[in-house]
Amino acid sequence: MLLNSVILVLREVLEAAMVVSLFMAFTTVSQQSRYFLLKAILLGLVAGATYAYFLPEISNWLEGIGQEITNTIIHLGIYLFLTGFLWLISSNILLPNRLVKAVMMAAIILAISRESAEIMLYISGFRSDHFLMRSVLSGSLIGLAIGVSCGIFLYHLMIALKPAAATKFICVLVVIVGGSMMSQATQFLIQADWLPSTEPVWDSSHIISEHSLPGQLLYALMAYEATPTWSQIVVYLTSLALMILVIASARFLQDQSKYD
Amino acid sequence: MKSIRLYLLLILVATLILVMFVSLLKGYQSSIETAQGLFDERLINTAELIASAHVDQTTSDSAQRPTSDYLFFQIWDANGQLLTRSDTAPHIALSRFEKGFYDVNFNGFRWHNYVYPDPQFQRWIVVGERSDVRSSMAEDIVLATIFPAFFGIVIAAILIWWLIGTGLKPLKNLSRQLASKQADDLRPIEMAPLPSEMSQLVKIINQLFWRLDQSFQREQRFAADAAHELRTPISALQIHLHNLRQTYGDNTEDWQLMQAAVDRMGHLVNQILMLYRTAPEQIAAKDESIDLYKLTSDVIARDYQQFDKRQQHIELIGDSVIIQGHMFALETLLQNLLNNASKYAPTNGHIVIHVHQTEKGVRLTVEDDGPGIPPDQYERIFDRFYRYQNENSDLQLPGCGLGLAIVRHIIDMHHADIKLTQSTFGSGLKVVIDFPVAFNT
Numbered sequence: 235m236l237l238n239s240v241i242l243v244l245r246e247v248l249e250a251a252m253v254v255s256l257f258m259a260f261t262t263v264s265q266q267s268r269y270f271l272l273k274a275i276l277l278g279l280v281a282g283a284t285y286a287y288f289l290p291e292i293s294n295w296l297e298g299i300g301q302e303i304t305n306t307i308i309h310l311g312i313y314l315f316l317t318g319f320l321w322l323i324s325s326n327i328l329l330p331n332r333l334v335k336a337v338m339m340a341a342i343i344l345a346i347s348r349e350s351a352e353i354m355l356y357i358s359g360f361r362s363d364h365f366l367m368r369s370v371l372s373g374s375l376i377g378l379a380i381g382v383s384c385g386i387f388l389y390h391l392m393i394a395l396k397p398a399a400a401t402k403f404i405c406v407l408v409v410i411v412g413g414s415m416m417s418q419a420t421q422f423l424i425q426a427d428w429l430p431s432t433e434p435v436w437d438s439s440h441i442i443s444e445h446s447l448p449g450q451l452l453y454a455l456m457a458y459e460a461t462p463t464w465s466q467i468v469v470y471l472t473s474l475a476l477m478i479l480v481i482a483s484a485r486f487l488q489d490q491s492k493y494d
Numbered sequence: 495m496k497s498i499r500l501y502l503l504l505i506l507v508a509t510l511i512l513v514m515f516v517s518l519l520k521g522y523q524s525s526i527e528t529a530q531g532l533f534d535e536r537l538i539n540t541a542e543l544i545a546s547a548h549v550d551q552t553t554s555d556s557a558q559r560p561t562s563d564y565l566f567f568q569i570w571d572a573n574g575q576l577l578t579r580s581d582t583a584p585h586i587a588l589s590r591f592e593k594g595f596y597d598v599n600f601n602g603f604r605w606h607n608y609v610y611p612d613p614q615f616q617r618w619i620v621v622g623e624r625s626d627v628r629s630s631m632a633e634d635i636v637l638a639t640i641f642p643a644f645f646g647i648v649i650a651a652i653l654i655w656w657l658i659g660t661g662l663k664p665l666k667n668l669s670r671q672l673a674s675k676q677a678d679d680l681r682p683i684e685m686a687p688l689p690s691e692m693s694q695l696v697k698i699i700n701q702l703f704w705r706l707d708q709s710f711q712r713e714q715r716f717a718a719d720a721a722h723e724l725r726t727p728i729s730a731l732q733i734h735l736h737n738l739r740q741t742y743g744d745n746t747e748d749w750q751l752m753q754a755a756v757d758r759m760g761h762l763v764n765q766i767l768m769l770y771r772t773a774p775e776q777i778a779a780k781d782e783s784i785d786l787y788k789l790t791s792d793v794i795a796r797d798y799q800q801f802d803k804r805q806q807h808i809e810l811i812g813d814s815v816i817i818q819g820h821m822f823a824l825e826t827l828l829q830n831l832l833n834n835a836s837k838y839a840p841t842n843g844h845i846v847i848h849v850h851q852t853e854k855g856v857r858l859t860v861e862d863d864g865p866g867i868p869p870d871q872y873e874r875i876f877d878r879f880y881r882y883q884n885e886n887s888d889l890q891l892p893g894c895g896l897g898l899a900i901v902r903h904i905i906d907m908h909h910a911d912i913k914l915t916q917s918t919f920g921s922g923l924k925v926v927i928d929f930p931v932a933f934n935t
Contacts, residue, residue, distance in 0.1 A: 236522060236633060236640075369633050372640060376515045379647075383508035390505060447516065 235366050239373025240380070241445055242356055246349035247381025248454030249414075250278075253312070253345040255385040256407055257338045259392035260323070263400045266331065274339040278346025285351040286358070302426035308348045309419035313473060315341035316412040317480050320405060325484035384451065407455075409477045414457035416473035420466045421457075434461035498665075502658045507651045518643055522636050529632035533623065534595060534608070541610035541621040544569070548578065564624035566605075572616045583622070591618045597625065664692050672699075680707035718770040721763045728760045758894070765896040768826060769878070769903065781818045786856055786929070787849045788814060789821075793828040794847075800833070804841045808832075812849035815856045817929045819908050827904040830897040831860045831925055838864030844919060856929045863919035872914040876902045 254275065261268050285292075285304075293301040318337045353374065360370045392400050423429040439460035442449050452458035459466065544567055566583035570576055576585060582601075589596035589607055596607045604625040612619055664685065671683050682700035685692075735756055739749055791810055794801075801808045835845045839862040848859040867875060867882050875882055881895040905912045910929045917924040 235629065236637070237519065240519060365630055368637060369630075372637060372644075375644065376519070376640075379511045380515050383511045386504050386508040387512075390501075447519075 235369040236373040236376075239356075239370045240377040241450060243353055243374040243377030244381050244447075245377075245450050245453055246352050247378050248384055248450060250342075250346045250349040251381050251385025252388065252407070252411055252454055254342055255389040255392070256404055256411065257342060259389050259400060260338075260404050262389075262393045263397050263404070266335075270335050270339055271342065274342035275346055277339075278343040279350050281343055281347035282350030283354060285347055286354040289351065289355060296426075299426035299428075302422040303428075305348060306419045306422040306426075308344050309415045309422070312341050312344045313412050313415045313419070315344070316408050316415070317477055320408055320412075320477055321480050321484050323401070324405070324481045325488050380447075405481060409474055409481075410456050412477050413470045413474040414453075414455065417457035417459075417462075417466050417470040420469040421459075424463065424465065429465050432463045432465065435464055435467060437461050499655070499658045499662060503651065503655050506654050507647070510650055511647060514643060514647065518640055522640065525636040525639070526629075526632050529635055530628065533628050533632065534606075537595075537606070537608040537621050537623060538610070540565075540567070541608055541619045544621065545610065545612040545614070545619050564627040566622045568618075568620040570618040570620065572618075577617065583620075588620070588622070598622075664689055668692065668696065680704075680710070714770055717766050721766040721770070724759075724763045725767075728756065728763060731756055732760065762894040762896070765894050765900065769896055769900050781820055783816050784819050784821055784824060785814050786817050786824070786858060787812050789824060790828055790847055790849055790858070793825060793832060797829065797832060797836075800836055801845070804836065804839075804843075806836060806839055806841070806843050806845060808845045808847070810847045810849070812847075813851070815849055815851050817856050817908075819929070820904075823904045823907060827901055827927075830901050834897055835860055835862040835864070835923075838862055838866075838923070840864065852928065854928065854930065858927045858929070859924060861917040861919065861922060861924035863917060863922040866916060866921050866923045867914075869914075869916075875914075 254271065258268060258271055261271065289301060291300075292304055296303055315337050319334070319341065322334050322337060357370060357374055360367045392403055395403060420429060424431050437460060442452065442458070442460070444450075444453065444458065444460050449458060449460070457466075457470070462470075548569060563582060566580045568576060568579045568583045568587075570587065570591065574587065574591070576587075579585070584600055588598040588600055588605070589609060591609060591611075593609055593611050596609065598605050598607055605622040606625050606628060607620055607622040610619040610621070611617075667685060668683065671685070680703045682703055683696055685696060688696060735753060739753070742749075787810070794808060794810060798808075832845070832847075839845055844863045846859075846861050848857070850857055871882050874880055876898050877895075878899040879895040901912070905927065908929055910927055913926045913928075915924045915926065916922070
């Protein structure tokens with residue numbers, strides 16, 4: 235049970251830690267205040283607790299697929315805010331700083347609310363079983379600590395780079411995390427039967443198991459699946475391409491305005 | 495990076511957590527496997543024990559043996575007939591009769607069974623244990639080794655925080671020493687013992703101080719020597735000019751302009767010398783008790799001619815107040831302030847000087863009704879050779895831009911505060927100087 239708890243909590247915490255450390259590194263590199271990130275984390279936790287509290291009712295919506303659809307919307311929202319963030323920092327137009335901050339805050343609130351709700355629900359499921367609770371709590375604590383530590387390393391890795399390189403690296407990671415969000419949204423839609431479930435295209439579990447630590451890291455970074463379906467692969471690649479297109483067009487427009 | 499201490503703490507604790515918890519999880523996995531092995535061995539022993547204890551070969555299903563909720567046993571004969579069972583065991587065979595371990599589902603739980611062939615009575619002993627209870631027991635044993643790690647990490651974090659603080663102490667001391675240095679204190683930093691990582695840094699800082707000190711001294715010496723050397727030829731020039739004016743008459747504008755230029759040069763040289771003499775490091779005299787009101791009155795009386803010449807009204811208000819200071823320096827300060835006030839106040843203008851005691855010390859204010867200067871120039875006019883020229887005024891006043899730089903020197907020397915504001919006359923400048931009652935140079 236301890237190992238299951240570690241894996242589940244680690245998977246959720248890693249995803250949130252990735253988004254938070256990316257934005258934290260961006261604010262450090264661009265020499266902005268980081269206070270609003272703390273506010274976003276706290277708001278995300280409150281939103282997560284509220285989501286977890288109402289989840290039994292939410293699950294009954296749309297003939298029992300309410301949770302899957304809500305999760306899809308949250309992931310789609312994160313993707314859109316990450317895309318907006320990429321547009322804003324790539325176009326480099328003189329926008330109010332508040333807008334960039336608002337986009338970062340929204341992405342963090344959504345990411346943390348979803349991941350924290352998942353963890354809260356998982357732990358609360360063992361409320362009546364005191365025997366297992368100890369293992370679950372220990373495992374959750376270990377998962378949380380490993381996830382946060384990975385976030386700290388990622389943050390320091392990014393800020394150790396030169397500002398221009400760090401911004402490029404942040405953009406690349408935001409694109410990958412964005413793709414991962416859309417891939418997970420596809421999974422939820424498959425679970426809700428809104429997308430057809432097809433045969434896996436390949437099975438790479440013998441190379442990297444989804445349940446191993448590297449597997450979890452890759453899941454948090456790019457929604458690694460040992461047995462992905464065609465729809466997941468197509469959505470993942472399309473969302474990556476869309477984000478890259480957004481960066482390219484923002485830069486193109488900026489260059490155009492320079493010559494005008 | 496906002497704080498080295500916080501950065502090191504976060505990175506070290508994160509490393510500790512990753513290394514410790516990942517190895518703990520590895521250890522947990524192998525410990526669980528070992529515990530499961532032990533439980534399997536216990537199942538084998540239980541089966542053998544049942545075989546040796548139960549020698550009755552008759553069917554006695556009605557006489558169920560009570561066991562705990564998570565354990566059961568069955569005894570089957572060679573023909574697959576159930577001889578006896580515990581009260582928790584089913585009537586049916588859960589796995590095939592072949593020696594070994596089997597995982598089966600029954601009664602809403604997962605069970606781990608061991609099938610043992612009893613060679614003595616040609617029968618099968620089946621012993622089963624609930625899997626979740628086995629896992630919990632195994633986890634209980636292993637968790638006992640994991641819990642100390644949580645406390646260990648907290649204690650390690652506190653220790654790391656403290657140790658980093660201790661390690662960074664020399665750096666803190668260095669920054670404290672640098673922060674507490676006066677602007678004119680260029681003495682080398684003395685710190686002992688120094689860690690090897692910092693000795694190079696302190697050495698470079700001290701070299702920098704030494705070079706700065708040397709260049710300041712060179713600059714001051716040069717200015718003082720040049721001013722001193724120039725005084726004699728300028729005095730000679732003034733005498734020759736006077737003689738020439740006597741011989742050829744002084745009615746032409748050229749003579750007057752030349753006289754003004756020579757006077758200005760003489761003034762400049764005197765001010766440069768004064769700037770050098772009032773530099774804090776040049777003042778060797780000890781501070782003495784001075785009546786600032788009386789000193790002001792003396793300076794006014796001595797320079798009264800210049801105010802009288804322009805029919806300016808000068809007023810000294812206040813009482814006798816004693817401060818600790820340097821007589822020569824304070825005289826120079828008053829002279830410069832009054833000269834400035836007289837220079838900028840119009841003909842028939844007003845100059846008011848206040849000297850009075852305040853809660854914290856003694857306040858001297860000098861104000862005039864001249865054109866004044868805009869607030870954004872207040873800081874700049876203390877710079878050497880900086881002169882503020884009012885754009886709206888055609889008035890070209892003599893001066894070299896050193897008067898207020900000398901005032902600043904004397905203010906710093908007396909640990910006093912100087913503030914410029916608008917005069918109460920509506921236009922003009924008000925200079926407010928607050929002297930502490932006593933100070934140590």
